[in-house]
Amino acid sequence: MDKEGLYRYVSESVGNESNITQIYVMKDGKTVYDECWHGFRSTDAMNVNSVTKSIIALLTGIALDKGSIKNIDQKVMDYFPDYSVKRGEKTIYDVTIRHLLTMTAPYKGKSEPWKKVCTSQDWTLAVLDHLGGRKGITGEFRYSTLGIQILVGIIERACEKKCIDLANEDLFKPLGLPERLLHGDSSKEDQFDFFMNKNPRKCEWYCDPKGSVTAGWGLCMSARDMAVIGELVLNNGTYRNRNIISEGYIKEMLTPYLKLGERFGYMNYGYLWYKPYDDREVYAAIGDSGNIIYVNKDRNISAGITGTFKPRIFDRVDFIERKVLPAIE
Numbered sequence: 001m002d003k004e005g006l007y008r009y010v011s012e013s014v015g016n017e018s019n020i021t022q023i024y025v026m027k028d029g030k031t032v033y034d035e036c037w038h039g040f041r042s043t044d045a046m047n048v049n050s051v052t053k054s055i056i057a058l059l060t061g062i063a064l065d066k067g068s069i070k071n072i073d074q075k076v077m078d079y080f081p082d083y084s085v086k087r088g089e090k091t092i093y094d095v096t097i098r099h100l101l102t103m104t105a106p107y108k109g110k111s112e113p114w115k116k117v118c119t120s121q122d123w124t125l126a127v128l129d130h131l132g133g134r135k136g137i138t139g140e141f142r143y144s145t146l147g148i149q150i151l152v153g154i155i156e157r158a159c160e161k162k163c164i165d166l167a168n169e170d171l172f173k174p175l176g177l178p179e180r181l182l183h184g185d186s187s188k189e190d191q192f193d194f195f196m197n198k199n200p201r202k203c204e205w206y207c208d209p210k211g212s213v214t215a216g217w218g219l220c221m222s223a224r225d226m227a228v229i230g231e232l233v234l235n236n237g238t239y240r241n242r243n244i245i246s247e248g249y250i251k252e253m254l255t256p257y258l259k260l261g262e263r264f265g266y267m268n269y270g271y272l273w274y275k276p277y278d279d280r281e282v283y284a285a286i287g288d289s290g291n292i293i294y295v296n297k298d299r300n301i302s303a304g305i306t307g308t309f310k311p312r313i314f315d316r317v318d319f320i321e322r323k324v325l326p327a328i329e
Contacts, residue, residue, distance in 0.1 A: 006327035007035050017319065019289060019310040021046060021200075022223035025303040025328050026231055032328045034224070038308065044200035045220035046306040051293060052219040053148050054285030055171075055229070057101060057272035059155055059163065061237075061249035062170045068158040072097040076105075076131070079154045083128055092132035100151050101271035102257050103141050108133040112146045118191060123208040124153030141258050141269065145216030148272070152215045163213050164205055174244050175232060177225050178203040182211055183218070194218065198308040217287070226285075226293040226304025233273075233283065233295050234302050254283050265315055276317045290316045301325065 001009065010020050021040040025033035034042055063069045076095045077083070085092055091106055099105040107130050120126035127149045152163050159166055168179040183194070183206045194206060195217075206218025213219070221229075228239070233254070237245035256268030256275050268275035274284045281297035290307040294317060303324060305316055 001323060001327050003033060003327050006323060009323060010037055016290070016313050019307040019313065020305060021308060022306045023303070023324060024223035024227045025301065025324060026227050027299070027301045027328065029231065033324070038198070040200055040306075042224055043222060045203050045222050045225070046201055046291065046308070047194060047206075047217065048219055048221050048226065048291040048306060049217045049287030049289060050145065051221070051226065051285045051287040051291050052215065052217050053145075053272045054293065055167070055219055056148060056151050056215045057253055058171060058229070058245060059167055060097070060101065060151060060271070061245045061253060062166065063155050063158050064249060065246050066159065069097065069154065072101060076100070076150060076154065079157045080128060083125060086129065089132045091134070091136050092128070094137050095131060097151070097154060099137070100148060102269065103143055103272075104139050104258070105131065105142070105144070105147055106133050106135060106137060107131060107142060107144055107147060112144060114146070117146050117149070118186070119188070121209045122212075123149050123214070124212060141260060148215040152212050156212060162211060164207070164211075167205075167213075171244065174242060175228050175239055177228060180205045180219070182207045182213070196309050221304075221306070223304035223306045226306070227302050230293045230295045230302025230304065233293075234297060234300065282317070284317055286315055289313050292316045292320070294320050299325070
């Protein structure tokens, strides 16, 4: 399949690839593929869902490099001395930043308290009510979109600035990417529209009423934005000869700490980044609807794909390797 064939394949797809809006690929630091579908342009943005989590991992590294966060084994509660722990709760005192980054933090109940958190005035403090539980620290992988919100609270308190300002000043601007604006609404109807609307979005980031960005979803990026961030990861924290995040942290972030189960394709997990294969230097930031940052260190390739809301589409690594890479190489 060549580039024209790839474009036709996506255009004519009625299956998993039918919702793709942008594909942007860089090889050896140069753009080798840039195409759009469904009326999107290269500069348009889309809610990239859980890819947002992987950007929070990068911002955690920036806060560590600055010395604002001392180390990732610090206790979460060190940053919330004003929070009133629920009566009888003890586990919360043992949870560390590392537990949040590796999705091994424990939570109460079987499901996430979406309504309670997303209708509150401060989503970070609302999620803290969910952290902990009687089982203690088990090391078990528990995927939690809301739980990552606690990292935003930690970053903001440690750096004494809003997370969106840190992201703009120390990540997006140094990469030559557009600054993000706060979305500015958090009603139930608006949240539904934010997920379901299939039109291009602004370069924005969803936030709670306090102006703290959502950590598990809600960052709007183009495929090009994601490919550039992939280049940063590919080059161990350096972009265009400028060091943005320390090499040590990037390597630590990509190190596999857990082997995931069938639901996650038996991939390995680092700090909110996936390593799909045991024996290859391929990494990914993955979000629902097939949004993805793909990084292949073996072939010096980074790619971004955006897609409109479509249920049950998660991992596009296989699509990239079967269809996209042959077309660009």
